[in-house]
Amino acid sequence: MYGRDEKVSTTRLTAVQYIVLGIFLILAYGLWRLQVSQSDSYASLAEKNRTRDVPILAPRGRILDRNGRTIVDNYPSYTALLLRDSSRDLIADADLIAQGLHMDVKEVKERIHRMASMPQYQPIYLKDDITPDELAFVEAHRNELPELDTIMAHRRLYPKGGFMAHLIGYVGEVSEDMLNQPQWEFYNPGDVVGKSGVELEYNSVLMGKNGSRQVLVNSHGKEVGQLAEIPAVAGKPLRLTVDIDLQIAAEQALEGRNGAIVAMDPRNGEILAMASRPTFDPNEFAVRVSREEWNKLVNDDNHPLLNKAIQAQLAPGSVFKIIMATAGMQEGIAEDMHVICNGGAVFYGRYFKCWVVAEHRTHGLVDITKAIYQSCDVFFYTLAEKLGIEKIAKYATMFGIGQKTGIDLPQEVSGVMPSEEWKLRNYRQKWFAGETISVGIGQGAVAATPIQLARAIGAIASGGELVRPHVAFPDDLPANVIPASTVPERVNVPIDPKNWEIITDAMADVVNPGGTAALSHLQGIDFAGKTGSAQTISNALKAKMGAAGKAAFKDNGWFAGVEPRRNPEIVVCVLLEEGEHGYLAARAAAQVIRAYVEEKQRTPGKVAERSKKVEVGAMWGTPDEELKAGKFVMDVGKPAAMATAAPEAE
């Protein structure tokens, strides 16, 4: 027996009971606090635990040519991202993540910090177009890094080798600067948007609306069910006015040269082809262009990123003489004007040479027709003197020189059409009459873009119908997307039919024996145009620099041509930088014109066949690995490849 006689203190036993009661009351209070007073907030925490929003990226609309052939398509690509609602310490995991994704740790952390102020449901995009290795890393670390996830996105697949790169443009992640602008305010960081060309201009059509899936996940981030889904809305396809066959002809004509070609239907302003050289491969920075690559492209003296068809403003040279001729005829001065060309003449006390002296001959007696097909400078010096700068500027301006054409592409430049008022405004100086003489042959202060010249020459050949160029069919576009432009869609600049005939006939003579571009004659095709060789610096300066100057500052070659000569269906303007002579540019233009005519001759049979949908695979015949690498097989430079690309061209 142990302690039978003495009982344990009852007070203390009772005290123990009260202590136990106290403990239970405290625990009950704990339950009350969690389950009754703060129940709602814990319920939402549980909700946040088990649900997760996974974005569904909308594929961007394809870009098609006028016949529905695919120019730009998409291919599946995986993007690594960080989910921010997993309440993991992202910064602490950054090292492992950066290692697995072959990224710079600093960049990973920077991306995490950049998103810090954004709502939790928005993931942090880390790396686009990850390799199979990196995808395997993500899959293998589902448990260790539940916040690391991937999404499949449709990535842009552009034609290889910079084919049509300037017109199409490229896409990229929307920048912070862009987001601060009102037209981008509804976009989110990480959104892929158009950055130039058609991709930028028609971003709202091409870009779809991302959807999202609300999924049920367990504590390992593993998806165990789906609660809701907002489907992604795919971007709409955009049909361009461009014809791939003509584009191929234009690209080939420019191969190995610097410059631009633009082909347009002057009846309605539809751009049929637009090429610029040098070019760039948008596939290379469809993912993310590195700073060095970018700087290289931006600082290149030949400006590969510049769409020279709308962004090169240069002296138009002798192509301007068509506008001069129109002005002179309409003013009643040029029709009966006869000038004797001795290789030059003196105006306002200064001797102005005609280009022909370089060939040790003269033009002799010149009328308006010969002045056009022989491109006689002396005739147009004289005409310029008689017209005066104000009349020249009036006509040039009516035909759109020195103004934006209003084409539906971003960052078109306006060029310059000098006038007395222009000089006063920009230089606070009086116009010197001598300056007018240079303007008469498209030199001096005149600067035009290839698209301006195409539009102006097309309008003159069409009897004064000036149209606004465009690359998308306005009827295809949603009403709110049609770009606003201050340029009217169509303007009629009256030209006397007699004058019209004389000018267009003279333009046809340019590509006939005796013309400046006789070698570009197209048998059986009513081809007409005007050559130009524009100095990049003054002759005097060039002479001073001697041989070196002559080599470094070669003339730019120009040609603007139409087919047929009156009421043309197509106008082509070619700029060959440092191309020396207009007839080389004429040859390039003739290639495009020939492609146009040949295609027209194939119609209706071939065209009807072609209007069927052509898949990108069929178009380019590319194996899958190359598709993933963003490469197209079609090489614009090689006719053999082109034959497979477009069998109709045979």
Add this chain to the structure above:
Amino acid sequence: MSRYISFRDFDWLLLLFVLLICGLGVMEIHSATEHTKFAGSHIRQLYWIAGGLGGMFLMSLISYQKLLDGVHWMYIASIASLLSVMVFGQKYLGARRWVKLPGGNHFQPSEWVKLILILAVAKYFAEMQNRELSWTDFMKAGAMVGVPMLMVLAQPDLGTALTYFPIAVMGLFLGGLSWRQAGAVLLVGALLMPVALHVLKPYQRERLTSFMSPEADAQGSGYQVNQSKIAVGSGGIWGSSNGSQTHLDFLPVPQTDFIFAAFAEEHGFVGALGLLLLYFVVLVRLTQNAQTAPDRAGTFLVMGVVAVLSFHILVNVGMVVGFMPVTGIPLPLMSYGGSSVLFMFLALGMVMNVRMRRFVN
């Protein structure tokens, strides 16, 4: 003496409440493990309970006075078993707590040591009679509990080591600890606190402190507390039928240490409060048995069980609602696990033992 004892005096009401709690536990284990790799745990738990019931009846047959007679041998044996764990124990998750038995079972001696400590403490204070509690008594009782406690702490198993503590406290309190002595002990304890924190392993220290602000490190040491609080809180008043915290694996070990959180999520405030009430009834009933014990030793013995059970509930439920640190102490009678179930039933067997002998003179 033993011929007067009868199962008519067995505390059937206590057993009923105990089995009610066990039944809820089995249901909750089933619910929490249904689609996991632990599926079927509830069946094994039923076996443990059946085994525990058998052990309880056996335990009630051996007179507790006989047990107390041989308690010094048991004490020596328990120290030896703890030593054997230190030497031969299986290292699992960084701690040496289990001894592998032939037949593939694992044995965790620290649970049984608890029973022996209850007996030893009961015997010590019963023999003390009505004498004033001297500092020598205090030191002796302290050492009796303190030595195995330190050995378990070294395994390291902070949770189990802490459960020895209330046995000593209960013994000292009922043994007549004076306020002056209590004050002195508390003062010394407070002074030793920094030393104790220094001795603890970093993960233990982190667990002890993180419960105060679990959100500060929601993915690290605060994760379990945080998820537990979310589970309990999202249960609301009536419980949430789908119980996503438990079933989507957010709640850690929902069948063992966090079974109360799982229960609270599925059955809400009403269910959880009801469960607490069941435990309270069990504790009140135990205390009644202590009061009707035939001798001091019986009282001490039953109150030792009360101390351990209350401490377990306080620490486990306290942890689940975020009042207490995560120490890995299971909820008696509910949490899955053989050692814990068997300990509870053997302890109850001792209580029954005392009760059946209440009219023995």
